[in-house]
Amino acid sequence: MIKLIECPRDAMQGIPGFIDTAIKAAYINQLLEVGFDTIDFGSFVSPKAIPQMRDTAEVLELLDLHDAKSKLLAIVANVRGAEDALQFQEIDFLGFPLSVSETFQQRNTNASIEEALKTVEAIQNLCEAKGKKQVVYLSMGFGNPYGDPYSPELVAEFVEKLSQLQVELISLSDTIGVATPDLITKLFEVQIQAFPQIEFGAHLHSRIESIPEKVLAGLKGGCKRFDGALKGFGGCPMAKDELVGNMATEVMIETLEKEGYSLGLNKSELAESMKLTKFVFNS
Template sequence: MLATDKVKKVHIMEVGPRDGFQSEKQFVPTGTKIKVINALSRTGLPEIQVTSFVHPKAIPQFVDAEDVVAGIDIVPGVSYRALVPNLRGLERVRPLRDRIDTVSFMLSVTESHNRANGNHSIDETLEEIAAMQRLARSEGFRTVGSMICALGCPFEGQVPIQTLDRIAGRYVELGIDAISIADTIGVANPRLVYDVASNLVGRYPEVTFNMHLHNTRDMALANTLAALEAGISRFDGGVAGMGGCPYAPGATGNIATEDMINMLHGMGIETGIDLERLLDVARMHQEFIPHALDSALLRAGRGNILLPPPERQQKIAS
């Protein structure tokens, strides 16, 4: 029996409105962002990362972060999360505590990527995260620590497990008990995912880990299964396969949420998400995203639609 046979339900967070849109060169109008998030909120998704409070000069796509958060419908039962890269970003989100309940902290696990991504060393970033953690908790936010490039860095290659242990341990010392393991540039394979995830889950049983996978090399679904085998049952997904990494040439987006759910439901694993409604949201993206989307279900459909018998197809084919 596979370990996945014992998994009954998986928790999925949608990150498309943040991680997906941030890679788009063309500005996604504020009203469109709100429309997408409102539609996602009604699919059964338990959690949505709606925006980033990064400086607009760094990522102009999020110049409207406050307007987006103020404009979305807050649907009961849905958790709304924002990425806050620094103390200034956290100060911006403080007045929106009644709408945003969780903040994610940003840290790359290699010095090269952390400096490229945030212009600080890892130790400097951890020092700021310590201050952010104190402020966020005093304001009543739930907090999540990220481990960006945990499964491979475009500048330094594979990351030693000791590095991940050190950062996870520091997060735990700060009182952060939810950590995201990210394959930011999509270089992981199932063996690596299993080894890293099982090590971290075993060393830090008090932590809730989630897996953030990208599908750059068509490994994301296989890596999802490897993470499940290792004991992780929380995953990020990007509707329509949106996203990418500016420091990884050719990198595509997050694992398409609809593809992951289609696989899990086919295996008898529940998510609480209405796949057909989610597919409708994925199709919405085709109206305003000016390039191909990395979603198998958008290309080929769900695969459970029966065709007419051959004798009824003859007229169609002729």
Template sequence: MLRHIEITECPRDAMQGWHRPIDTSEKVNYLKALLKVGFHSLDCGSFVSPKAIPQMADTATVLSEISAETGTNKLLVIVANERGGEQAVLQDKVTYLGFPFSISPTFQQLNTNSTIEESWQRVQRIYKLCRLHNKQLVVYISMAFGNPYGDEYNAEIVYNWVNKMKELGVNTISLADTVGLSTPEQVFDITKKVIDNSPGVNIGVHLHSTPQMALAKIEAAYNAGCNKFDSAIGGIGGCPMAQNDLVGNIDTSTLLYFFQDKQVQLEIDTEAYRNAQAIAASIFY
């Protein structure tokens, strides 16, 4: 089937809230293995406060160890403010800076210690930094399918913020189900409307899900026209700032199974993938 699919593997999301410190050498070994699999890109680290996310404090060191082996893979790092952006744009091998923009005021304060308006100002400044340094900004519309805090939520809020990002010039936007609240019907309806109204913009989904609901959510996004998916081996992950009971990422194996069933061709090295799975099992125990 002639449909180009981009998969972003998210070891950063898997590692950031893990219950034990993961050694730098373990991260480097794992990322080197993932770089051989054939993913479109790796969400591999973040430049945020080490007090907030201590697991990611060594991102610059990790990048220096893997940068010679990136090949055709593109690297993405998360930033939460201009200071993080200034650090990230100096990384030669990094293509994408990702900014988590929550449409839930409560979660934006928890996650980036800023109001939505302050975060919008940060997005504008980081976008300018990216333009100056030949990087691309990816904005994650966090809590795009609802929030657990009782904050006002409706689809129009999602569309309004997507439109503001597009007007700024952001051409990669990911709809994020940060705590796994979405239904397949929501994923389809919102993703389809965003895609239909965003010609020339790469719209992706960053879904969290229980294993039981994962395939239905993937299919909903795919049927809505989405060609860009985030996942993590083992379905591990979740934002430690969100709530105590983290709902993991879509498991990469579930995603690969779905596309195999749809006869969508992916350039995935299965042996390299199995090796990366084995390394993941040695880290996430």
């Protein structure tokens, strides 16, 4: 079964003008009608770092989760953020960005990789105590622009460390859109075979024309969990000045359905969500 994770948080976080709380909530409520597996809806991080997400708790209070099929995921960058997020029973997953690149780990969370791994362990313990799950995003998982060491073997070392911490969900993340189809297939194939107890996802950034080949490459490697954002909005504001957008969800859906996958989505609600992006993002 294919799992689609819709990421309005990632789509919104780099927008310079503040999006009104009520507008954010209305958009996420509309997305909840579509039937995505999970909605990455917000983050509990420093408002100085990501000012767009400073109202995540308020947005959550405005969500209509009655009969919602989708689970909720919130990003955190430290233990304090995890503790804040875990106060809300409605949140199912906490996402933490662990980078393969030392430079990006410092830029993104103001911590070293060694310190970040300790944070992962602490968050994992908190999640287990609360009956929640942690999703670790391996940022710069397909290469980095800083000249830091990178290899598929290095990724495997990180996965091994996360496996020892009992992390069960890892999303391989192409933060700057450099992944090639061959590398995507290879990484997923090797990791999935080596760590069958872990569910691997793909959080890729891409130019629109490259999305189908990247989805197919992930499928070939055994990936069944894909992150995206409608119309490809978003990108990591901590990565580079020129943002490479998220995988456009509608393109992923078209690609997957052409491959014969039934995604169980409400297409009329999806169309309404697509219309709403023009209002939310002023596109």
